[in-house]
Amino acid sequence: MDYALEIRNLTKKYNGFTLDHINLALPSGCIMGFIGENGAGKTTTIKLILDLIKKDSGEIYILGEEISKSQRILKEKIGVVMDECCFPENLDIKEINFIMKKIYKTWDESLFRQYYTRFGLKEKQPVKEYSRGMKMKLSITCALSHGSQILILDEATSGLDPIVRDEILDVFLEFIQDERHSIFISSHIISDLEKICDYITFLHKGKIIFNDSKDLLLEKYGVLKCSESELKTVDSSAIIGYRKSGFGVEALVEREKIAGSLLVDPASIEDIMLYYIREGKK
Amino acid sequence: MIGLILKDIMNLKKQAKIYILLLAFYGFLAYSNKEMSMVTVMICLLNVMLSVTALAYDEKANWEKYALSMPITRKDLIMSKYCLGLLGLGFGVLVSIAFSLIIPGVNTKVNNLMILYASLAGLGALSILFPLLFKFGVEKGRLMMMLMFFLPTVGIVLFSKLNLPPPSIETIEIIKIGIPIFVILLFVISIIVSNIIYKKKEF
Numbered sequence: 001m002d003y004a005l006e007i008r009n010l011t012k013k014y015n016g017f018t019l020d021h022i023n024l025a026l027p028s029g030c031i032m033g034f035i036g037e038n039g040a041g042k043t044t045t046i047k048l049i050l051d052l053i054k055k056d057s058g059e060i061y062i063l064g065e066e067i068s069k070s071q072r073i074l075k076e077k078i079g080v081v082m083d084e085c086c087f088p089e090n091l092d093i094k095e096i097n098f099i100m101k102k103i104y105k106t107w108d109e110s111l112f113r114q115y116y117t118r119f120g121l122k123e124k125q126p127v128k129e130y131s132r133g134m135k136m137k138l139s140i141t142c143a144l145s146h147g148s149q150i151l152i153l154d155e156a157t158s159g160l161d162p163i164v165r166d167e168i169l170d171v172f173l174e175f176i177q178d179e180r181h182s183i184f185i186s187s188h189i190i191s192d193l194e195k196i197c198d199y200i201t202f203l204h205k206g207k208i209i210f211n212d213s214k215d216l217l218l219e220k221y222g223v224l225k226c227s228e229s230e231l232k233t234v235d236s237s238a239i240i241g242y243r244k245s246g247f248g249v250e251a252l253v254e255r256e257k258i259a260g261s262l263l264v265d266p267a268s269i270e271d272i273m274l275y276y277i278r279e280g281k282k
Numbered sequence: 283m284i285g286l287i288l289k290d291i292m293n294l295k296k297q298a299k300i301y302i303l304l305l306a307f308y309g310f311l312a313y314s315n316k317e318m319s320m321v322t323v324m325i326c327l328l329n330v331m332l333s334v335t336a337l338a339y340d341e342k343a344n345w346e347k348y349a350l351s352m353p354i355t356r357k358d359l360i361m362s363k364y365c366l367g368l369l370g371l372g373f374g375v376l377v378s379i380a381f382s383l384i385i386p387g388v389n390t391k392v393n394n395l396m397i398l399y400a401s402l403a404g405l406g407a408l409s410i411l412f413p414l415l416f417k418f419g420v421e422k423g424r425l426m427m428m429l430m431f432f433l434p435t436v437g438i439v440l441f442s443k444l445n446l447p448p449p450s451i452e453t454i455e456i457i458k459i460g461i462p463i464f465v466i467l468l469f470v471i472s473i474i475v476s477n478i479i480y481k482k483k484e485f
Contacts, residue, residue: 050351053484072353086348088293088339095292102285103352152351 002028003061004150004182005049010058012048019044019206022058026199029179031172033193033214034186035273036203042186043083045203046154049184050080063149076106079143083155085135089128093121096142106147115141119167133164140168144175151175153185157192165189169196190270200269204277214269221272222255222264234258241275252276286354286362287369290336297335301328309381316387322378322396326404329370333408334427336366338420347485356480360416364473367408371401402465407431409465409472417479 003025010022019041026032036042047053049060051067060067065074087096093116101107116123119137121130130138136156143151151172157165173196175181187193193200194214201211210217221240224231227248231239238257243250252275258264267275308321340346349359375397382393410430415423449457 047347047485052347052350054482071355075351075353078351080348080351082344082348082351084344086344088289088343088345090293090296090339091289095289099285099289099292102288103354105353 002064004028004030004063005032005152005184006059006061007045007049008059010045010048010060011056012044012053013056017041017044017206019048022203022208024201024208024211026182026184028182029176030198031176031183031185031196032199032201033190033197033269034184034201034203035188035190035193035269036186037277038188040203041206042203043154046152046184046186049152050078076104076146077149079146079148079151081136081139081143081151081153081156083158085127085130085139087127087138090126092126093123093138096127096138100142100146104146108145108147112141112145115144115171133160136160137164137168140171144171149180149182151181151183151185153183153187155187156185158188165192172196190268190273194269202273202276209276217269217272218266220254220256221252221267222258223267223271224251224253224258224262224264225249226251226262230262234262240272241278243275243278283354283358283362283365286349286358287366290339290362290366293339294332294336297332301332304328305377309385312381312388313385316385318378318382318385318388318393319396321381322393322400323403325374325378326371326400329367329374330404330407330411332370333363333367334411334415334420334424337363337415337423341420344485350485356483357477360412360473360476360480363412364408364469364476367405367412371404371408374404375401399461402462406465406468409468413472413475413479416476416483 005024005026007022007024010019012019017039022041022045024032034042034045044053048055049062049067051071062074063077067074091099097109097112100112101109116138119134119141121134121138121141127135127138136159140156143153157168160168169192172183172185176183176196183196185193185197197214199212200214200217202209212220224234225248228244231242231249231251234251234253235257238254240252240254242252252267252271253264255264305325308324312318312321346359350356378397378400379394382388382390382397407430411423411427414426418426
């Protein structure tokens with residue numbers, strides 16, 4: 001299988017935080033959601049992927065190549081959206097187009113115009129007058145306008161209203177129609193990722209908890225609602241985590257290990273993440 | 283790299299308006315005093331400040347980490363800033379020469395020497411400043427810039443208090459040739475040091 005992004009045993013140590021032997025693989029033509037709490041190491045991982053910080057050990061391959069070895073040519077094919085818009089504030093769209101034309105050999109001016117017109121960005125407005133939504137749209141427009149084969153997005157939808165987010169997610173889904181294209185997206189807004197992702201990777205305190213196809217995860221896990229005494233009858237290896245309330249217990253369980261007449265509701269990706277890291281971990 | 287320099291020039295366009303106004307003001311001063319030296323020094327200082335401003339804008343927007351996700355190397359980022367500094371100083375030289383031609387009563391021979399040494403001073407200042415700015419960022423770098431202008435002044439004042447005999451003509455000749463060589467060497471070393479600093483920098 002061809003992988004758009006492959007990470008093997010990636011490790012980076014800081015004082016008080018270690019990104020610990022990260023392994024993940026994003027098949028070409030797919031979208032991978034990268035989830036985890038604040039400070040889990042998502043941005044650190046993305047910075048390592050882009051060679052903005054130096055890894056302690058491990059290997060990173062983007063489109064089959066190591067980024068630190070084939071920088072220029074490879075980076076033409078990577079579209080990046082950071083968690084902020086990084087253009088200096090006095091520039092406007094026309095100037096950004098002019099500059100990017102000189103930076104990317106593959107810069108597609110007409111595609112750029114098409115996207116910024118679609119997003120309703122004004123040509124002569126400097127970046128500093130943009131709202132957060134407009135800034136993110138500008139970053140996404142740039143990431144899509146130079147023959148990118150993989151998009152790497154760090155919190156590209158956070159801080160945006162649902163309408164803008166939906167608009168942006170549609171653009172991502174259009175991008176992925178070409179089977180050579182892939183997306184690696186980190187986000188706090190798990191419902192967004194649930195809408196578009198094929199794979200979900202969950203990072204917690206610098207370690208990967210799971211890295212699976214979304215459908216498989218949704219199939220595998222469920223939320224069991226029962227009384228405390230009923231929970232005790234359940235095979236303990238089936239319980240990932242649980243939460244007690246006035247009405248009984250809710251537990252994230254592996255569906256196939258639950259026998260009998262107990263009621264298991266479908267779990268969302270958000271449920272899975274929350275039960276893994278929150279209270280009552282078995 | 284051309285893209286990076288263009289980005290700085292376009293982003294500094296607001297500053298450019300103030301820059302031109304200041305130039306006009308200094309031009310007027312030079313015209314009324316029939317004296318160019320202060321104007322030449324001010325133009326150089328302005329150019330050094332412009333390079334620092336360009337870096338400050340980059341830092342504010344976190345441009346560098348974004349730029350490094352593009353087909354741009356760390357070396358390109360460094361070199362674009364040095365080129366911008368050189369372009370600014372070159373432009374300053376042209377403006378100073380233009381002023382000296384327009385303003386009557388200016389001794390062009392003396393003035394050309396003045397322009398040369400002011401530009402060398404500017405180049406020297408950039409050579410020391412850039413590695414500091416790349417290492418410590420613009421905020422701390424600004425403080426160091428103040429120190430950099432302050433310490434030589436103190437040095438010169440102290441030196442003049444020592445009542446040393448004036449240097450011989452031969453010594454002055456050596457200094458005249460020595461300074462340009464020293465500054466060019468400093469510039470080259472500065473580029474090397476900046477590259478080493480940037481290579482290790484984490485964004």
